[in-house]
Amino acid sequence: VQVTESGGGLVQPGGSLRLSCSVSGIIFSINAMDWHRQAPGKQREFVARIFSSGSTDYADSVKGRFTISRDNAKNTGYLQMNSLKPEDTAVYYCSSANFWGQGTQVTVSS
Numbered sequence: 001v002q003v004t005e006s007g008g009g010l011v012q013p014g015g016s017l018r019l020s021c022s023v024s025g026i027i028f029s030i031n032a033m034d035w036h037r038q039a040p041g042k043q044r045e046f047v048a049r050i051f052s053s054g055s056t057d058y059a060d061s062v063k064g065r066f067t068i069s070r071d072n073a074k075n076t077g078y079l080q081m082n083s084l085k086p087e088d089t090a091v092y093y094c095s096s097a098n099f100w101g102q103g104t105q106v107t108v109s110s
Contacts, residue, residue, distance in 0.1 A: 001025035001099045008092060008104030011084055019079040019104060021094030029072035031097040035079045037090035037106075044093070048079060062088075084108045 007019040021033065032051045038044040048068040049057045056068050067080040077094060084106075091103040 001097075003094055003096060003099050003101035005092060005094045005101045005104040008106045010107045010109065012110050013084060013086060013108055015084050015108070016080070016082045017084065017106060019081065019092055019094075019106070021077040021079075021096075021101065023075050023077070023094075023096050023099075026097045026099065028070075028075040028096060033068075033070060033077040033094065033096045035068060035077075036093045036095065037088075038093070038103075039087075039090040042090075047092070050077065081106070 002024045004022045005019060007017060011017050030052050032049055034049045035047040036044050037047050046059050047062055048066055050068045050070050065083045070077040086108045089106060089108050091105050093103045094101045
């Protein structure tokens with residue numbers, strides 16, 4: 001099983017990024033997919049989830065700014081992040097069926 005995140009980088013406050021999560025080795029379409037993040041010196045925290053049905057759930061801190069989505073035909077999930085804040089700086093991890101990626105760094109700074 002491979003879970004691979006991409007799309008991280010450096011962005012100014014107020015900017016946007018779209019993260020991608022490519023999953024192989026499992027039946028992606030029947031599994032939920034999560035995004036978590038871990039900032040320096042802090043515990044990993046939940047960001048968003050998309051269920052196999054397409055229903056979504058978000059942490060309060062990102063509601064209205066982040067959008068999770070999935071393309072089952074491509075075995076890929078996404079996290080669209082808008083109105084980014086410095087406190088969104090973290091390593092972002094994707095997971096599905098309890099398999100995790102290595103993370104992608106997002107830095108929000110002027």
